[in-house]
Amino acid sequence: MPDSSSAVRVAGLSKVFRVPEREAGLLAAAKSLVRRRTRDVCAVDAISFEIGAGEVVGFLGPNGAGKTTTLKMLSGLLYPSSGDATVLGHRPSQREREFLRQITLVMGNRNQLQWDLPALDSFELNRAIYRIPRNDFRPVRDELVELLDVGDLVRKPVRNLSLGERMKVEIVGALLHRPRVLFLDEPTIGLDVTMQRRIRTFLAEYNQRYGATVLLTSHYMADVEALCKRVIVIHHGRILFDGQLAALADRFAAYKTIEAVVGDGERISLRVPRNETSQATARLLADHEVHDLTVEDPPIEDVIELVFARESAE
Amino acid sequence: MNTLRVAALYLKVGVLNELQYRVNFFLNVLQALIQVATGLIVISLVYSHTPRLNGWTEPELLSLLGVQILLGGVIHTFVQPNMERLMEDVQKGTLDYALTKPEDSQVLVSVRNVRIWQLVEVISGLTLLGVGISRLQTSVGVLDALAFLVAILLGAVMLYSFWLVVTTGAFWVVRMEHVLELFEGVYQTGRWPVGVYPGWMRYGVTFLVPVGFAVTVPAQAATSRLHGGTFALAAGFAVLLFAFTRWFWRFGLRRYSGASA
DSSP: OOOSSEEEEEEEEEEEEEEEEOOSSHHHHHHHHHSOEEEEEEEEEEEEEEEETTOEEEEEOOTTSSHHHHHHHHTTSSOOSEEEEEETTBOGGGOOHHHHTTEEEEETTOOOSOTTSBHHHHHHHHHHHTTOOHHHHHHHHHHHHHHTTOGGGGGSBGGGSOHHHHHHHHHHHHHTTOOSEEEEESTTTTOOHHHHHHHHHHHHHHHHHHOOEEEEEOSOHHHHHHHOSEEEEEETTEEEEEEEHHHHHHHHOOEEEEEEEETTTEEEEEEEEGGGHHHHHHHHHHHSOEEEEEEEOOOHHHHHHHHHHHHHHO | OHHHHHHHHHHHHHHHHHTTOTHHHHHHHHHHHHHHHHHHHHHHHHHTTOSOBTTBOHHHHHHHHHHHHHHHHHIIIIIHHHHHHHHHHHHHTTTHHHHTSSSOHHHHHHHSOOOGGGHHHHHHHHHHHHHHHHTOSSOOOHHHHHHHHHHHHHHHHHHHHHHHHHHHTHHHHOOOTTHHHHHHHHHGGGGSOGGGSOHHHHHIIIIISTHHHHHHHHHHHHTTOOOHHHHHHHHHHHHHHHHHHHHHHHHHHHHOOOOOO
């Protein structure tokens, strides 16, 4: 099923929100009743990228960078102000059934299952909505339930589940129709480390098994490192970086860290400018008795921070 | 066809949901009793002064009250909970999940919730209607009964359309909780035949907020007072309003931007 053509294609996509604006206070509030002042906020500013079928791409950026807005445009919830978006050959904003049947959207901070009922009932609703034949539905459901280790949780009312349990069950519900493109907006938000890892492993497995394309946003770098070879960094609605996760550090981190164990077991850590790494390493080896030596890029969190810091400075 | 299946399934899930809150049943019974009692007292007060009100006899007006309560029950059971949820969803930006489903969005937002305990109102409305009709001088024919059923359906369509149009307004103004009370207030005008109101108001409750049409026409049908012309007008108006609602809903959707978070 995965073909070589791109699953998501975005060209010059922009979204401008018109937001009301007024000073604080009663008088200003009264004035704005008569005449509303508005300000245009460009949430997404002419971004372009392509995602191949079966690719897992991490979408990184601080709060308000435009990640969610982009995901919403790609899933057909928002009309783009300008530019083009194509997902699986469809234009999302037209919200054709054929398109909607092949995608799914999971938002970590919202739930779509019936709150007071066991998830199984909500799954039945999805079965009807997505017109999944009963015979196909069962194996898919049972497989997902097993992969996510959900077990009997699907028989408890959703309101009685813990946050992590609920998220797992949500994901089962969101994947029953075997979507080819997954838009995941912070699927691990608020979960403990074990649960995050569990969901990560599942997503990787799902991607492998079905070749589904995944576009994921997350504030947890561990998510991104575990799942995405490629990242798109977005800030103030513009793309700052699009490429291999490994290349991100090469491009933005100005230094590397040299860790060495020297002399009588003393551990030292040196931070050296990137282009002087080899000289520094050579000097270290020449001048000291070195037992162990590693040269590392700074942690990805630090790199991302550097990216945003540089952007703000410009 | 699948759309109907989805709607039926939602109804089932809604009923399952409601069965967990049984206290509501007793509250609704109490509410319905009070409603019927006050209605009866007011009607008997009016008819202690006059034998006819705008051409309507006491049993006829009783039937009208029955229709008003019945139709109100239908709206409270099926329409209002969905519209309240829709308003909330628009406000909080949680409508997203309904819009990413490969199913008609208008249908989805109209069937997600149901308050079955409100059906108590439908029962009390039917009872009043039954009592009213049994006291009529004339007997009700098959044709009248048929016309009544269609007219009730048209009335429900009109009120649903009105509700959805108003709720769709939430796409623009976001906060509009008071619409509920506004509607309840206007709906009470339906207790009296449209004819008793002065001209401007008559048009208002007929076309603007179609309460008059929705309630009076079925009551006229049940009491054999319905003219073919009025019936056709009601049918035409219901269809027109429904078509407009559909267009307006799509128009509103384009506006929807969702609370980005």
